[in-house]
Every structure is written in structure tokens, then in C-alpha cells.
Amino acid sequence: MTIKAQVEAIYRSESRRILATLIRLLGDFDLAEEALHEAFFVAVERWQQDGVPANPRAWLVSTGRFKAIDRLRRQARFAASQAVLLAQAEELEEAQWSDDEVEDDRLRLIFTCCHPALAADAQAALTLREICDLTTEEIARAFLVTPATIAQRIVRAKGKIREAKIPYQVPSLAELSERLDSVLQVIYLVFNEGYSASMGTDLTREDLTREAIRLGRLLLELLPAEPEVMGLLALMLLHESRRPARTSTSGELVLLDEQDRSQWDASLIAEGCAQVEKALTTRRFGPYCLQAAIAAVHAEAQSAADTDWPQIVGLYDVLLRAVPSPVIELNRAVALAMRDGPLAGLQQVDRILNRGELLDYHLAYSARGEFCRQLGRVQEARVAYEKALALTQQVPEKRFIERRLAELCQSE
Known part of the structure; x- marks a missing residue:
């Protein structure tokens, strides 16, 4: 070399x-x-x-x-x-x-970037830019806003840190709670960008998923009894366990129900499920614990057909009450379709889109296209997939949608 x-x-x-x-x-x-x-x-x-x-x-x-x-x-x-x-x-x-101090510097930096003096939207943007080297375009994609908006948030946040002389340190235990939500959000955004890259030729970025999990472990060392920290780490471990099966040997996207589950990492599943159980026993669990519980149900199923879809829908119902979100609602629609059929899922997706939400989110149109395809509504499926194709900047996802469109043309 x-x-x-x-x-x-x-x-x-x-x-x-x-x-x-x-x-x-x-x-x-x-x-x-x-x-x-x-x-x-x-x-x-x-x-x-x-x-x-x-x-x-x-x-x-x-x-x-x-x-x-x-x-x-x-x-x-x-x-x-x-x-x-x-x-x-x-x-x-x-x-x-001392070089011995370097290992914890990224965790110190996350807490600096997530200082309560900074606006919430600026905290995550600054951390993703400085800690993870994501471009403003990639961060904008994660937040569904323009790159110019992200750039302004980052500049303002840096100025605030400089003017307010915000200290570069992990806060005391008494101060941790007020910054914990922001830190958890940032770590999960890092993981998500690695697990499903917003753009580029590769579906995943292992460097980011690995770093997010490392930061999650460091945070758990600081707060070993905090259920949401356990939940976030569990969620990342369970998702990461499936990463090798998410693409074929040629780099093509493989959907969850078509994945070879023998490729799932059993050690990560065991560790993730153990963290979920530990978090749930505290009965103080929040959104990350609930999402981890959903991931654990998937991980424990031997096949897509064996998945306990009623339990997953029920967990999504609880999650939606805790954190109302159109993206979570979309995920619930997919689970609902697996439980009650594609028409039930389609009706939920249409409710979201008719409210004017997720109109720039390619996965909403991908879901609609898939439900219409399963229902034999070929023309509607084609329109939805074409919208999804226009919105996604991820090359493997583009190829997957193009294959779906080709299949629809052949079915006519």
C-alpha cells in the first residue's frame, strides 16, 4: 500500500x-x-x-x-x-x-454539541457534521430540510459555543439528564446514516454504525441504570445484527422478509435482547426501549411468516402514543399490512400523505407502491414507485425500485 x-x-x-x-x-x-x-x-x-x-x-x-x-x-x-x-x-x-485522553474526546464533543444553550435542531446537525464527517447534504437528507438550512444551523451553533465559552467536557451526573435526549438522538442519527446511507453507491456505512455502537457503550458506562440508554444500545445492536443480510453479494437491496436469517449475527441479537429485557424490567422505558422491543420481536422470529405481527402492531401503538410521528406511523402501516393485509396498510399510508406529511419521503411512496402492487393496482403502483425513484438518492434503493417498475411493466 x-x-x-x-x-x-x-x-x-x-x-x-x-x-x-x-x-x-x-x-x-x-x-x-x-x-x-x-x-x-x-x-x-x-x-x-x-x-x-x-x-x-x-x-x-x-x-x-x-x-x-x-x-x-x-x-x-x-x-x-x-x-x-x-x-x-x-x-x-x-x-x-496525553494520547490516553483521546478515546473519550468524541463523547466529550457530543455533550458539548448537545449543550442546552444550543437550539435542538442545531445540536444534532453540528454533531453529525463535526463528529461523523457527514456532508451538509447528507444531514439535510436525514432532517428532510435544505442543505442551506443545515449550514446556517451549524454556523450559528459554532458561534454560540465560542461566545458562551461552552466547556468541552462530559457533564456531571446531575447535568446529564437535561442533555440525554439530545445525545441519544444524535447517536441514533449517526447509526441510521450508517445503517441506511442517505445517498451514495453503498446501502450501509459500517464505520458509522460501529462508531454509534461504540458511543452507545460509552454512554451506558456513564449511565448503567438508564433504561433509554440500554434501549438505544439494544436497538442499534439488533439492527446491526441484520446488516450483513440486507444486501446481496452483488450489492442489491434485500427486504426483511427475503433476508437469509442465517446471516444475522447471533451474538449481537443475544446481547441486544438481553439489554431490552433489562430495560423493560425497569418499567421506566421510553421510545428507544419500545423500538428495541419491536426489533427484538423481529430478531427472535425464525422467518417473516413466524413473526408476531400483532405484538409488533401493539408496540407501535404504544410508541405512537409516546412519540407521535408520521415516520413511526408509516412503519406501523407496514406492520399492519403484514397483520391485516395490504389494503389496511395502504389506507394508513394514504391518511399520512393526505395530511400533507412525508410528501418528500421516498419510503412513503415505496410502501404505497408495494401495497398497490400486492393488490393488483398496477397503474397506482407505478406512479408511487416513480415518485419514490425521483426522491431517493441511494443507488441500491434506486436499482430496487427500478426492478419493481420493470416487474410491473411485465405484469401488464
């Missing part, structure tokens, strides 16, 4: 940890991002001559830090606030750090 390829591989696996540490050391998001990119640029050149260091992450953090100090000193020559910049550079130069 060439040095350039090794640097690219290290960037993919380590850049967000390095960035999190640089943000802690430098106290500024933008300065840390510049330092990160300069460090990797230097690495390509320097490692060609000296070889890859024994600890690339520590080397990159140190290089990025010194690049930031140099930048501050250069800026001081031309800035009216020369004394302030020089003092900042000297403070950074004297600061001590």
Missing part, C-alpha cells in the same frame, strides 16, 4: 477522533478543522521520507496542534488583536495532553 493510500485509510478511520481532540486542545471548531487538514497534508509529504510513525493518531494531533499555533502567530502579525492571538498561541504551546 502506498503512503498516500495509508494516509487516506487513516483519515477514514481516525480523522474524527483527531478532530475531537484538536477541538478540545484548541478550543475552536474552525481552527481545529484547519489544523486537521494541514496535519494530513503534511503527513503525505513527511511520511514519504520518514515512514509511518508508530502512533499515527498522536503524530497527527501534535502536528495539527503546532500548525494551529503557527497560524495564530502568523495572524498576530497583521491583526489588531495581536496580543490576544499571541497569548492564545502561548497557552496552546504550554498545554499538556
